[in-house]
Amino acid sequence: MAQELFYGDIEVGDTMPEQVKGPLQKSQHVMYAGASGDFNPLHTDDDFAKAVGMKDGVIAHGMLVMGFVGQAITDWIPRKYLKKFGVRFSGMTKPGNTISITGTVVDKRVENSENIISCKVEARDERGDVKVTGHFEAALPSRGNVQK
Amino acid sequence: MADKGKVGREYPPITWEVERGKIREFAKAIGDLNPIYHDKEAAVKEGYKDCPVPPTFLTVPMMWSDKMSAVINDLKINFMMVLHGEEEYEYYRQIYPGDVITGTLSVADIEEKETKSGSRMDMITLEVLYKNRKGENVAKAKTLMVERK
Numbered sequence: 186m187a188q189e190l191f192y193g194d195i196e197v198g199d200t201m202p203e204q205v206k207g208p209l210q211k212s213q214h215v216m217y218a219g220a221s222g223d224f225n226p227l228h229t230d231d232d233f234a235k236a237v238g239m240k241d242g243v244i245a246h247g248m249l250v251m252g253f254v255g256q257a258i259t260d261w262i263p264r265k266y267l268k269k270f271g272v273r274f275s276g277m278t279k280p281g282n283t284i285s286i287t288g289t290v291v292d293k294r295v296e297n298s299e300n301i302i303s304c305k306v307e308a309r310d311e312r313g314d315v316k317v318t319g320h321f322e323a324a325l326p327s328r329g330n331v332q333k
Numbered sequence: 334m335a336d337k338g339k340v341g342r343e344y345p346p347i348t349w350e351v352e353r354g355k356i357r358e359f360a361k362a363i364g365d366l367n368p369i370y371h372d373k374e375a376a377v378k379e380g381y382k383d384c385p386v387p388p389t390f391l392t393v394p395m396m397w398s399d400k401m402s403a404v405i406n407d408l409k410i411n412f413m414m415v416l417h418g419e420e421e422y423e424y425y426r427q428i429y430p431g432d433v434i435t436g437t438l439s440v441a442d443i444e445e446k447e448t449k450s451g452s453r454m455d456m457i458t459l460e461v462l463y464k465n466r467k468g469e470n471v472a473k474a475k476t477l478m479v480e481r482k
Contacts, residue, residue, distance in 0.1 A: 187367075187379075206364060213362070220355070220362035222396030237413060247417045248392050252363035255388035259367060264385050271421030271475070 201288030272319030
């Protein structure tokens with residue numbers, strides 16, 4: 186889905202196309218639990234979640250939200266060019282939330298003969314509350330030198 | 334409270350075969366319908382040998398092997414009080430269906446911190462290095478867990 190992208194096409198300050206995910210359904214927590222193997226009932230069992238202090242019940246896996254951010258990145262930058270990707274989980278995501286992922290290029294440099302771009306990314310819900318902040322780096326080809 | 338005596342400890346590696354169906358299932362659970370994750374032909378067209386894995390896929394071997402929960406127990410961390418603080422991946426090589434990877438988890442750091450409100454917490458940093466059958470590094474995952482006290 187991501188178009189081929191060249192180092193020369195990217196400038197500091199460029200923005201990643203916004204990705205909108207949701208509204209989140211509890212059934213997606215169940216799917217993600219099964220796929221990832223993270224069966225912590227905090228994400229799938231309202232009674233359990235309430236018993237440990239979540240008054241509205243289950244919350245989403247942080248890693249699911251990181252997965253959304255990963256999708257936003259690899260819809261823009263081909264997966265094969267991704268070198269590093271990290272996030273900090275700063276807010277809980279709940280069923281019904283709609284998550285918007287945005288990103289900005291903050292640096293570009295040639296390092297060990299690789300064309301590196303550094304970006305910051307962020308995921309917020311429909312009220313603007315930050316769920317995840319993060320960063321990624323990708324090594325992009327120069328025009329006429331596409332990595333296979 | 335996390336056992337600080339275990340900083341530097343390395344656990345026996347897990348071995349994991351990457352299955353095509355699990356890649357598709359994982360991408361679908363995220364709602365990521367990028368064809369490279371479920372259609373080999375589409376992936377090859379975009380320059381991959383086969384279907385690659387989504388960027389967060391390496392959580393799968395850790396969780397499904399129960400390695401993460403075993404380590405949490407070994408470190409005497411109270412599971413009920415743990416929050417996932419940060420996660421970071423470094424990617425060295427693509428991972429494809431049929432690859433057999435080993436993941437070696439080590440305890441990089443355990444640090445006690447105090448919040449502004451005066452409550453204490455342990456910050457536990459775990460690292461997992463993944464290698465392929467040739468012994469080449471494939472990826473590294475770094476997890477920060479926060480244990481509230």
